[in-house]
Amino acid sequence: MSDKAEVNSIRLEEERLLHALITRGLITEQEVQECRQALPAGQGVSEVLRELVKRGYLTVSQGRRVLRQLDTLLQEQIPGYLLMEKLGEGSMGAVYKARQLSVDRIVAVKILKPQLATNPGYISRFLREAKTAARLSSNNIVQAIDAGAAGKLYYFVMEFVEGRTVKQELENGRVFDEKEAVEIALQVAQALEHAHRRGLVHRDVKPANIILTNDGIVKLADLGLARHTQDRELDKIEKGLTIGTPFYIAPELIQLRTEPDIRADIYSLGATLYHMVTGQPPFPYSDVRKVLLAHLKEKPKPPDQLNPDLSPGLCEVIERMLAKEREKRYHTPAGVVVDLECLLRGEPPKLAQETSSRQQQRLEALKSLAEGELAETEPRDVAYEPPKTSRYPLAWIALLFLSLLLNVYLLFFRRQ
Template identity: 45%
Template sequence: MPESKRANIDSMVGRVVVEKGLATPSEVQKCLELQRAANDGSDPRHASLAHFLVAEGIVTRKQIERLRPDLEEQKAEQQQLPGYELLGRLGAGAMATVHKARQLSLDRLVAIKVLPRKHTNNPQFVERFYAEGRAAAKLNHPNIVQAIDVGKAGNYHYFVMEYVEGRTVYEDLAEKGHLSEEESLNIAIPIAKALEHAHDAGFIHRDVKPKNIMLTNDGKVKLADMGLARAVSDREAAEAEAGKAYGTPYYISPEQIRGERNVDFRADIYGFGATLYHMVTGQVPFDGPNPSAVMHQHLKADLVPPDHLNPKISTGLGEIIEVCMAKNRNKRYATTHDLLDDLTTVQKGEAPLHARKLFDMSSLSVLAGDTPEAAPLVELTQAPANVGMSPVFWLAAIGWAVAGALFLALLMSN
């Protein structure tokens, strides 16, 4: 076997055993060093990386055999994507595999998302894949991962996008537990700008979450993965998706859970709030033993205020998050611009005017006897059925009681 072909196969074997959790990068590196030291070219079978992984007891022959379909899939993808050199797999899921690659014509690094062959005969999967490419291509913003190309080569559908060297917010949270208010706002503001651009262009993302926020090595913040994005005006898609919950359970909005036809930008504001909640507290807003249990809590459970879990964050940031996560979307921010305005205001150490106004209106509504369902007000930490007298009411009552007592005391002293 030619040396270059052997090296390519060894590279794929090394990537796959690490991706599957069968070996660590250091174990693969050790076997590569043993291979280089022992390989005299006399026996290609014994010269393979797989041989040394088995010989060192890191994997078994049966495990190597079970990896064969993955290796064949990667080889086929590489052969059928002309103009690109695949350099490694960045990630894989049920819907797609993402590779790091080099675009040969421009000699630049890109990321290529490839639809698995098992989905290529399913028109629904193929259409959703191309819809992602079309949505991304219509968005041009420094805080959104840029689309480059979408097409078909051989049996493969692929989507080429900007390669981002860095990490995700999810990885940061896994390492640090939670982020400071300053760190969180430095991430949240660029993402709010990205969402504002998408919303102004008529698109909703529908899957804002820590795994879809990239932090580049040079300090930029980018919103990634338009896999669930669609145009608000696409009524055909809305009808086709009616009654189905599209999104990630930990960050999904109540209206997405219900499968409503008229989901709009406010669903992204909810997901944004849930993501920001996770960033500043280190916990998802609602948890449970399974996706259904988590989604039920998004619909019904009280939200624990984020500043109760992390007292170090400002009251203003806590108010922003609670407004974003109002279960009734009419009680969330009226526009993404208002959200962005409040974020930048809090970053300067000032009160979030839009959120504060909603909080004040909520208190006045209860005093006036309006029901929570009827009033266009922000939902705080209780479900509508449990809302009682507001703090403003009790403060007013206490004030009148104290004044009355003082008045009686003065009369008696005279």
């Protein structure tokens, strides 16, 4: 091996080591940069570890443990990507900001947790998320770039989106004004319509999965629970399970009694929209079981009772989206798009129908108003009442006839 090739090999090992340490959260990208400034590349992994310990970024025991596991660490890196910082962590894995070296662009890399990487079921689910995302190409959905395995490390590379989630905004106490909330919900509905046309259902629409980018674009993220509506094999596996996030889950996804379809996403988007404009989810209980039962049995408080500034049109749209029976919701996200666009134009929704309770209340109010107007304008003595018809007309005729005969007889008898 030439001296140049040997130096490149040493540098590659250093990069892989640093990637591994960042991946495991032992050091940060900033600490890596400081270490590189102090120690020229090509010194070897032992020198890199010594510098990290010297600076206090690793403890002595951590440095020794890393050295013992060096071969494993160097084999478990993602070729072509430089991990920069940890963005967050979920139940299945962690997401990192990274640089794709081949094209020099920033991406997000999701890595399956090491303890789950030995379970075929979790591996299958993780890779299914990547394949599902790859089928979608919408400006309102986070785009898939790459997926695979490097040693025992399973990864999924996707578009990096700068911005804040709706959840972060709500946690800061923000209540969205109606126009902005409708604009956000509209873009999410367009993303869901794109997925629906490809036979997919998201199943986890919620504030945490809606990203508000710095340039005003709304992105729907996290397809970890997404599936094809005709996946019969998955139906058998998931039967009886509860799939989704309690505050926003559709009733039919609780203990999966029926095959899920896009109307479950419409319900979840309705629950999210409700939260955005009222400041609380439809059923804000602290007990998860009570929340799930409420989705099945209770009616949420009308949103305009919590926020009187909301228009009747928006309340009607939300009520239809949150119908318990999915047959009474919008049939597709396209219908939601139509009504939300109406609201943005200042028009009443075209497709939303009021719930029976609200409709009954208004009918009773109109009836009372009409009766009150009639009482003031129409005197009672001119009211027309049709004559009552006897139920026994023949009996009356017979009695009249007998009465007539009796009178004739008496008249004749007196004359005698």
